[in-house]
Amino acid sequence: MSKEITSRAADYSQWYNDLVIKGELADYSAVRGCMVIKPYGFALWENMRDALDKMFKDTGHVNAYFPLFVPKSLFEAEEKNAEGFAKECAIVTHYRLIADPSQKGKLMVDPEAKLEEELVIRPTSEAIIWSTYKNWIQSYRDLPILINQWANVVRWEMRTRLFLRTAEFLWQEGHTAHATRAEAIKETEKMLDVYADFAENWMALPVIKGIKTANERFAGAEDTYCIEALMQDGKALQAGTSHFLGQNFAKAFDVKFSDKENKLEYVWATSWGVSTRLVGALVMAHSDDQGLILPPRIAPFQVVIVPIYKGDDQKALVGKKAMEIIGQLKALGIRVKYDDNDNARPGWKFAEYEMKGVPVRLALGARDLEKNEIEVARRDTKEKRVLSMEGIAVYVNGLLTEIQSAMYDKAKNYRDEHITAADNWDDFVKLLDDKGGFISAHWDGSPETEEAIKDKTKATIRCIPLRNKEEEGKCILTGKPSSQRVLFARAY
Amino acid sequence: MSKEITSRAADYSQWYNDLVIKGELADYSAVRGCMVIKPYGFALWENMRDALDKMFKDTGHVNAYFPLFVPKSLFEAEEKNAEGFAKECAIVTHYRLIADPSQKGKLMVDPEAKLEEELVIRPTSEAIIWSTYKNWIQSYRDLPILINQWANVVRWEMRTRLFLRTAEFLWQEGHTAHATRAEAIKETEKMLDVYADFAENWMALPVIKGIKTANERFAGAEDTYCIEALMQDGKALQAGTSHFLGQNFAKAFDVKFSDKENKLEYVWATSWGVSTRLVGALVMAHSDDQGLILPPRIAPFQVVIVPIYKGDDQKALVGKKAMEIIGQLKALGIRVKYDDNDNARPGWKFAEYEMKGVPVRLALGARDLEKNEIEVARRDTKEKRVLSMEGIAVYVNGLLTEIQSAMYDKAKNYRDEHITAADNWDDFVKLLDDKGGFISAHWDGSPETEEAIKDKTKATIRCIPLRNKEEEGKCILTGKPSSQRVLFARAY
Numbered sequence: 001m002s003k004e005i006t007s008r009a010a011d012y013s014q015w016y017n018d019l020v021i022k023g024e025l026a027d028y029s030a031v032r033g034c035m036v037i038k039p040y041g042f043a044l045w046e047n048m049r050d051a052l053d054k055m056f057k058d059t060g061h062v063n064a065y066f067p068l069f070v071p072k073s074l075f076e077a078e079e080k081n082a083e084g085f086a087k088e089c090a091i092v093t094h095y096r097l098i099a100d101p102s103q104k105g106k107l108m109v110d111p112e113a114k115l116e117e118e119l120v121i122r123p124t125s126e127a128i129i130w131s132t133y134k135n136w137i138q139s140y141r142d143l144p145i146l147i148n149q150w151a152n153v154v155r156w157e158m159r160t161r162l163f164l165r166t167a168e169f170l171w172q173e174g175h176t177a178h179a180t181r182a183e184a185i186k187e188t189e190k191m192l193d194v195y196a197d198f199a200e201n202w203m204a205l206p207v208i209k210g211i212k213t214a215n216e217r218f219a220g221a222e223d224t225y226c227i228e229a230l231m232q233d234g235k236a237l238q239a240g241t242s243h244f245l246g247q248n249f250a251k252a253f254d255v256k257f258s259d260k261e262n263k264l265e266y267v268w269a270t271s272w273g274v275s276t277r278l279v280g281a282l283v284m285a286h287s288d289d290q291g292l293i294l295p296p297r298i299a300p301f302q303v304v305i306v307p308i309y310k311g312d313d314q315k316a317l318v319g320k321k322a323m324e325i326i327g328q329l330k331a332l333g334i335r336v337k338y339d340d341n342d343n344a345r346p347g348w349k350f351a352e353y354e355m356k357g358v359p360v361r362l363a364l365g366a367r368d369l370e371k372n373e374i375e376v377a378r379r380d381t382k383e384k385r386v387l388s389m390e391g392i393a394v395y396v397n398g399l400l401t402e403i404q405s406a407m408y409d410k411a412k413n414y415r416d417e418h419i420t421a422a423d424n425w426d427d428f429v430k431l432l433d434d435k436g437g438f439i440s441a442h443w444d445g446s447p448e449t450e451e452a453i454k455d456k457t458k459a460t461i462r463c464i465p466l467r468n469k470e471e472e473g474k475c476i477l478t479g480k481p482s483s484q485r486v487l488f489a490r491a492y
Numbered sequence: 493m494s495k496e497i498t499s500r501a502a503d504y505s506q507w508y509n510d511l512v513i514k515g516e517l518a519d520y521s522a523v524r525g526c527m528v529i530k531p532y533g534f535a536l537w538e539n540m541r542d543a544l545d546k547m548f549k550d551t552g553h554v555n556a557y558f559p560l561f562v563p564k565s566l567f568e569a570e571e572k573n574a575e576g577f578a579k580e581c582a583i584v585t586h587y588r589l590i591a592d593p594s595q596k597g598k599l600m601v602d603p604e605a606k607l608e609e610e611l612v613i614r615p616t617s618e619a620i621i622w623s624t625y626k627n628w629i630q631s632y633r634d635l636p637i638l639i640n641q642w643a644n645v646v647r648w649e650m651r652t653r654l655f656l657r658t659a660e661f662l663w664q665e666g667h668t669a670h671a672t673r674a675e676a677i678k679e680t681e682k683m684l685d686v687y688a689d690f691a692e693n694w695m696a697l698p699v700i701k702g703i704k705t706a707n708e709r710f711a712g713a714e715d716t717y718c719i720e721a722l723m724q725d726g727k728a729l730q731a732g733t734s735h736f737l738g739q740n741f742a743k744a745f746d747v748k749f750s751d752k753e754n755k756l757e758y759v760w761a762t763s764w765g766v767s768t769r770l771v772g773a774l775v776m777a778h779s780d781d782q783g784l785i786l787p788p789r790i791a792p793f794q795v796v797i798v799p800i801y802k803g804d805d806q807k808a809l810v811g812k813k814a815m816e817i818i819g820q821l822k823a824l825g826i827r828v829k830y831d832d833n834d835n836a837r838p839g840w841k842f843a844e845y846e847m848k849g850v851p852v853r854l855a856l857g858a859r860d861l862e863k864n865e866i867e868v869a870r871r872d873t874k875e876k877r878v879l880s881m882e883g884i885a886v887y888v889n890g891l892l893t894e895i896q897s898a899m900y901d902k903a904k905n906y907r908d909e910h911i912t913a914a915d916n917w918d919d920f921v922k923l924l925d926d927k928g929g930f931i932s933a934h935w936d937g938s939p940e941t942e943e944a945i946k947d948k949t950k951a952t953i954r955c956i957p958l959r960n961k962e963e964e965g966k967c968i969l970t971g972k973p974s975s976q977r978v979l980f981a982r983a984y
Contacts, residue, residue, distance in 0.1 A: 062531035
């Protein structure tokens with residue numbers, strides 16, 4: 001075996017780190033809390049980004065780019081938003097370095113080059129964007145504005161983990177402006193649907209759509225909608241959020257429009273985002289103790305062909321046949337890699353591509369040529385079959401579809417088996433400790449109770465599911481009356 | 493007319509700003525020196541980025557992502573590079589804001605949250621990348637590394653101009669690592685060719701390939717290759733650079749590899765980049781006093797269809813025909829916009845899309861339907877023709893190709909007419925003042941002379957053209973012997 005990885009049973013957290021590092025998705029960097037996204041991980045992110053970008057454009061959105069910096073006076077304008085992010089802001093205070101007179105060859109911050117106003121590196125862009133929208137919006141004719149931005153943001157987190165929580169991360173943030181409350185809410189819900197569609201149909205990741213409680217709401221939002229996924233250790237992960245911002249930012253930045261009756265109104269807003277955190281979710285939802293398992297629709301390579309040969313003559317013969325098959329696969333739009341690197345043996349390559357989660361591996365040897373056969377191995381089930389080369393591309397194409405849907409079904413079965421109702425406190429705590437997953441339980445609706453439950457168990461309310469069933473019951477902690485169950489879980 | 497723009501003759505610089513603002517490419521922002529790239533400008537940049545990205549991938553490169561921050565100790569490791577960028581660095585010194593006790597609702601930098609080591613916001617990423625490559629490179633088997641990154645960078649420029657020079661800008665930076673000097677030089681030259689190919693065949697922008705003198709070299713490079721373009725005011729613009737970095741960064745970060753003989757050697761490096769500055773070049777090279785003129789291959793919309801109608805019945809009829817034509821155009825891969833917005837009249841729309849530089853405008857009226865005709869207007873020459881609707885899509889497709897090449901030819905003629913030889917100082921100064929463009933002249937090869945010429949005339953040596961003709965002569969300023977002419981110009 002090329003690289004050892006820790007098993008999930010031995011140390012789940014180390015298993016995750018091993019996959020990310022040894023699967024070559026990312027690496028630690030010299031900067032505290034920041035990671036390097038390696039080419040293989042970035043290719044995965046590019047596929048995710050491109051699929052999402054197309055979905056945004058298909059729903060009428062356009063891309064733009066706003067500054068990295070938010071002047072402090074703009075940052076603090078929407079008070080709740082500012083309060084929510086102030087604790088974790090990277091702040092630019094100076095704009096020049098000079099030679100350090102006390103240390104040859106070293107530089108120091110030039111005290112003469114202090115900014116008049118400090119600049120916050122965007123942790124999110126509502127402030128800089130709404131200060132701009134003020135100049136773009138006068139009349140109802142200027143609405144709606146449906147803009148998305150792909151960008152890096154910085155949140156100075158104290159505890160970081162590759163992809164899941166990094167000081168700098170890549171994301172997209174949609175920021176829309178609307179003439180009516182109803183239209184803005186519709187947009188918020190539409191983008192939640194887009195995220196759920198992407199998670200389920202591209203990432204093979206089943207998600208629950210819901211609304212956050214006040215405690216878990218985005219700072220500055222009236223309502224935060226979310227999609228919640230479940231990882232293999234029974235912990236939940238927030239995979240995307242879509243915020244109805246009401247008129248909070250319009251009021252903070254004085255953005256009004258004249259409606260058809262020429263009356264001045266504040267503009268309604270939404271914002272919504274997903275980030276490179278999704279890569280972490282993908283890794284944790286599907287992979288196994290041999291390595292990554294990537295869904296075909298977003299895998300950088302969907303198929304790898306490993307040739308097996310002795311000597312240059314066989315290599316040439318096998319290579320020729322491989323090129324033929326590659327041509328057929330590419331004609332079907334399949335992303336394929338041919339690895340005829342002489343520096344590694346087939347067994348090493350098999351383990352390497354298992355580690356990297358390539359959905360389908362084809363092994364093609366000199367003897368196979370004679371029999372017109374080829375070995376097909378699928379990564380998710382590790383099933384191997386020897387098949388005729390006749391029609392192999394069409395077979396592989398169908399197999400990729402099958403893998404995509406099998407991965408989703410497997411994750412969904414696991415998720416569904418891990419939504420458990422609890423009707424009293426002891427069961428609730430026991431379920432959290434022994435089984436994990438989502439616990440469906442009654443809650444009295446108060447932030448204080450939610451906070452108390454979190455303090456006692458580390459579980460939070462992940463969401464109040466959309467179209468939740470009304471049901472009379474008693475709060476799991478306080479026994480006070482409740483009209484619906486909500487989903488609790490420990491979470492990333 | 494919808495929007496007035498200043499003419500080139502009246503005020504070239506204002507003309508440029510008008511085009512960028514009124515053509516809706518970009519807007520000023522609340523942050524000093526930073527701009528907002530508006531959706532239309534960003535769509536243009538996306539098309540440029542996607543074309544370049546494909547060219548990078550076709551030449552074997554992969555994308556990755558490295559941190560925004562460079563710890564000061566890494567930043568200063570390569571001394572020349574550090575010295576070159578120290579004067580214009582945004583520096584993060586703190587990581588938290590707190591409530592300002594002296595001003596209710598305001599925030600202040602928390603003095604307790606001072607970073608132990610300051611972080612420089614990347615002005616370029618050699619330092620952070622080579623400190624990472626150190627961990628990735630042990631043996632010749634790990635080479636070459638052919639990585640590109642699309643990112644934002646920050647250079648605290650004192651005088652900024654939309655697209656041409658902004659404190660924050662978007663770019664790509666390739667950073668490659670090689671086992672031999674020859675291979676690195678070959679890579680440097682290959683990427684210069686990619687840039688020239690892109691500029692000429694996508695942007696319709698003729699460029700001169702050359703090498704920078706020591707004065708104009710990238711800080712930390714052994715050689716800087718460049719492509720230089722000419723703007724309509726006779727000033728040159730550096731449109732892309734490709735640097736042979738020698739072993740400078742490998743030595744600064746101690747990056748060695750063991751070669752096939754197991755001998756330890758320093759790694760050879762290149763870096764190369766183009767930025768959103770290219771959008772500025774595009775605007776200045778092609779546009780006229782009516783607005784932008786965009787080359788079809790990268791225009792956000794290649795064709796706009798403006799319907800002309802009275803009342804809903806006519807609108808429906810014209811719309812039906814337009815949809816038919818749009819279907820035909822899209823089948824040929826043409827990007828087309830249909831503008832049936834009732835809030836603006838056709839004349840206003842004509843001016844608007846002229847301003848925005850859409851290469852081809854089709855106007856379709858109710859009367860045209862009867863005659864089965866359509867009006868075709870090309871933006872570059874403003875020529876209009878009324879044509880049969882039969883085969884119109886194929887005609888338009890051919891017209892787009894013709895426009896692309898006519899734009900290139902026009903820019904190339906202008907450029908070629910503005911390369912003038914000067915053989916004495918008076919002619920040199922007169923040419924610079926009266927005609928502009930590139931002046932081909934002898935130079936004695938010394939940085940001091942180059943500096944003196946710059947001080948006297950504001951002209952710099954744009955490049956020593958590749959495959960330059962050897963020719964005996966005398967330096968334009970000092971009269972000292974020279975073996976070749978170089979290209980001088982005033983530049984952006």
